[in-house]
Amino acid sequence: MDEKFDAIVVGAGPSGNAAAYTLAKAGLKVLQIERGEYPGSKNVQGAILYSKALEEIIPDFRDDAPLERHVIEQQMWVLDDESYVGSTYRSAEFNKEPYNRYTIVRAQFDKWFSKRVQDAGALLVCETTVTNLIMDGQRVIGVQTDREGGSVYADVVILADGVNSLLAKKAGFHAELEPKDVALAVKEIHFMPEETIQSRFNIAEGEGVVIEMAGKITQGMMGTGFLYTNKDSLTIGVGCMLSDFKQQKITPYLLLEQMKAHPAIKPLIEGGEMKEYTAHLIPEGGYKAMPKLYGDGWMIVGDSGMFVNAVHREGSNLAMTTGRYAAETIIDLKEKKLPMSARNLALYQGRLEDSFVMKDLKKYKNMPEIFHKNNQFFTTYPELVNRAAHTMLTVDGVDKKTKEREIRKSFKQRRSLFGLMGDAFKMWRAFE
């Protein structure tokens, strides 16, 4: 094909859409190529939408985006086999517009986002796989697709092709993903009437609850579970590091089945009709596992660049923000009539470093390692905390002081005093 574009965006997830939208809006000639049947057909996410990142791109998104419920309550559960100890934060502040967080269903959300991208003027081609980057020496000058006449050229190519970026791997921008750097998450969507959800979770129409879970549900593996309320469905899932799944030989769907059978979770999903089961990889290697993010004629955004903050469960917001930064970098260079060389595209890295994106990822750079080496955070502690709560709450004629002593003893039995202090220090170091 003779047609040449200002930019080609590979992928139509949050990062690709953010990039393509920003570029098209600025009047650039953009081609977006998506492997799936339609945008969203291959995407999997919980999903929580953090407004800020999208607002920066589409300020009026609330007018027509398919949003399920705005989140007014966040729960954090630490689970043992039969019980959980939890904390809840619920605030009327969260009920004031503009809302900050929403639950969304990605299949619908991505379709909406893509519509906006196309309306902005980007050309979207679906069901097309980019098989190779076309190189001129070290410079990327276009992409090759699996279709007849499928070579297309552009000044710059944005790789937004997701966690397992085959393209970046093939081009050598990116090493093979390591099992310790990716989590495997499985989730289901259970449908039930709106009213049931509202009464079960003590919320009004449009209001939503988020429950994050850790502890025994991951059976000693590094990971977390989650439950989100959508309009007329619940999303429930669990994700653990791929390396742990490999080692423990637990199948993800069994893990989810067992989680759903937990006495605290079962009644919440009771009576729902399961309509969707999906699995996806999440890049959780953090800052230390990040690939090079740009080069001559190319940039990486979103999951393919490991832009996920596993601690705070943030990913799609980083995806949108990185997509936007990449696009803004291109727009700046275009305005100044500068070439898309590695040296010029380094501005992208600069934008990332100056923003929360890199600051947050750097802050938690030791986190994956610490959790990998210390699975007591996922086994021993949840059990001890639950037992402590049980001891304190059981009225059985034993005085409270003795109970406290027993609890302290139980902690020390399972973890030496040295171990306990060490763990506290590790947590502090991970979050500092």
Added chain:
Amino acid sequence: MHIVVCIKQVPDSAQIRVHPVTNTIMRQGVPAIVNPYDLFSLEEALRLKDEYGARVTVLCMGPPQAEAALRKAISFGADDAILVTDRAFAGSDTLATSFALASAIKKIQEDMPVDIVFAGKQTIDGDTAQVGPGIAKRMDLQLLTYVSKIVELDLDKREITLHRRAEGGVQVLKTQLPCLITMLEGTNEMRFATMSNMFRAARYPLKQWDKDAAGIEDVTKIGLKGSPTIVSKVFAPQPKLVRAEIIDCESREPKDLAVTLLAKMFTKHPNLAEEIGKASA
């Protein structure tokens, strides 16, 4: 040559569910696809275009979102696409639909005479196989259903020779153009769109016709009014809960396998021998 291909956008029936209480079809979140049977007809039309040269116009009646089905057809190589869409069509059964489509094709004829109309053998949502024949009847076209192969097209003599699957065999038929053809499933395989056609599909300025543009004046023949079909009951078939049984047999020899199977049948149905005797007597 001018070929019109009628297609329909349908919910992917593999993913559709019937509500257990209300017995209504739950379409929520079910992706819409081009009726798979239509693709065999579209591909056959495109093959005729490749071989003999033709303009292929795709026609679809449906809600505005059916645009996606038409763009898909363009990406495969169709030249033009027309979406006939109007609130007045809501609730159309096969009688009303074939009326509307026939009217639209007559309108298309004004631009360029139509030699062959293709339609899907049936849809996967209605399964009636009535719309194609309905169009043929209304337009007085030769009707050729269950076509398994187009052998030859003689444009000078305006004759087409083809194979038609019939009970107990294959009919070899020759007929005059214009005609209406519905292709049998599995007779060809849809091509993989080229990149330039993907671009063309994404950019194609789709034509949307309302009932007036489609040349329909008599509104009693379209929509609910024009549809004598009455749906008396919708129900989901009960899934059969009969489990297959695995029969152990140490030998892999066909003879031993047969003997084991027969032994199992006779022990499971003690009256079998008697019944076989009765039947053969």
